[in-house]
Amino acid sequence: MLATRSLARWPFLALAAGAAIAAALLAGHAPAAAAEDAVTLPAPALDEPATAAATETAVFAGGCFWGVQGVFQHVRGVTQAVSGYAGGKAGTAHYEQVSDGDTGHAESVQVTYDPRLISYGKLLQVYFSVAHDPTQLNRQGPDTGTQYRSTIFAANEMQRQVAQAYIAQLGKAGVYGKPIVTTLEDLKGFYPAEAYHQNFLVNNPRYPYIVFNDLPKIANLKQLFPGLYQEQPVLVAVK
Template sequence: MHNSPSPSSTALHRSPLWLMLIGAAILVGGFAWQYAYSSGGAEPGVAISPPTHDETVSAKSETAVFAGGCFWGVQGVFQHVQGVQRVVSGYAGGAADTARYETVGTGRTGHAESVQITFDPAKVSYGTLLQIFFSVAHNPTERNRQGPDVGTQYRSAIFPMNASQQRIAQDYIAQLDSAKSFREPIATRIESYTGFYPAENYHQDFLTLHPSNPYIVINDLPKVEELKRLFPQRYRIEPVLVKPAA
């Protein structure tokens, strides 16, 4: 995803040569998409059933924290969901003093690239956010990686904010696995929430601000299109941004 190398992640797709090759591929059209699927790029969304158990509305605003690989794409997907009020890219699972991009990139901090989602539960439930998370935001069957990005910092994880969220997440994973909704078992971990630390400013709203970035074109814009295809009633055209346009 990013330009800084780390010992626990693949480096080819971050190199200037890779960006040049993918940029050329995009210009010639179909080859770019063939490359995307053959090299761990965007995968089609998966139509899955909603959670059997979901929360009841008890507040005007709630928070969810998910980790699903590179936070650029996960943030971009949820910024297009009706009822979502704010989505911040950041780090969860580690300590405050290691919540920096270069340090997290080593894969040794316990952090995962994550998003903090503030939402109106009267408009979109926690269970619906989980459905979108599993269906289009990432591939929940990949362990300690996501597409071309490899390392524990790219793991699939849910950080419940309370007992209700934890129960809903646990039940939903069991439901999806029992129904064999995916070809492989779900690898998503449910981890204790110990804090969320916003990422550096240049990571915020990255998909919206850099739609022609080769990584975004190959790995993330297709996820937004899958959101629109599989959840047309949930899709919002204008994203809710961390830094609204002046």
């Protein structure tokens, strides 16, 4: 398991150093380099049509789910963001097995949102801008393996069409300077992760991995999407 993950994800590192950097981040000073840099992107030219529905869901994979969950917990219009697994079978949706990289699962986040307040396309813009780097193949920052792949799990044909069109739009615009490797998969099931993974960023803002890799994402969300950013995160109720 440790072979596919950054050692910075584990608690035997220098927590005092992490705390100092976290304090700087919380004060508005980001480190010189983070695992994934934010990119200013155009809004999707194609988006889902207006709906009267109060709730819809989307599932995104983009590296360690701690940071992806943390980003969407701070997005206005999102009512729930749950860390979990998608892409594999229910029987292998367990952290230790998924970490081996051979289950077909990706660490993912199920985002429940109010489409009257935020659209699927706008969620995609956040996902591609600040939640992860879509040009990294089967990895994100310090983490490697197919379980960290960049994947959009489409719940229906409309989500597939919007996501496919946006990937093509961004690729044509050449906004990254490198090819986008994000894949599209049909959502066949989402399995919530273990309780200790939920709200991890919120509960552990001075954890070294969070400090270096994920707090900058929250700062970038606030800077690039001030109208979408909400200071108080939505939390997963953990039993």
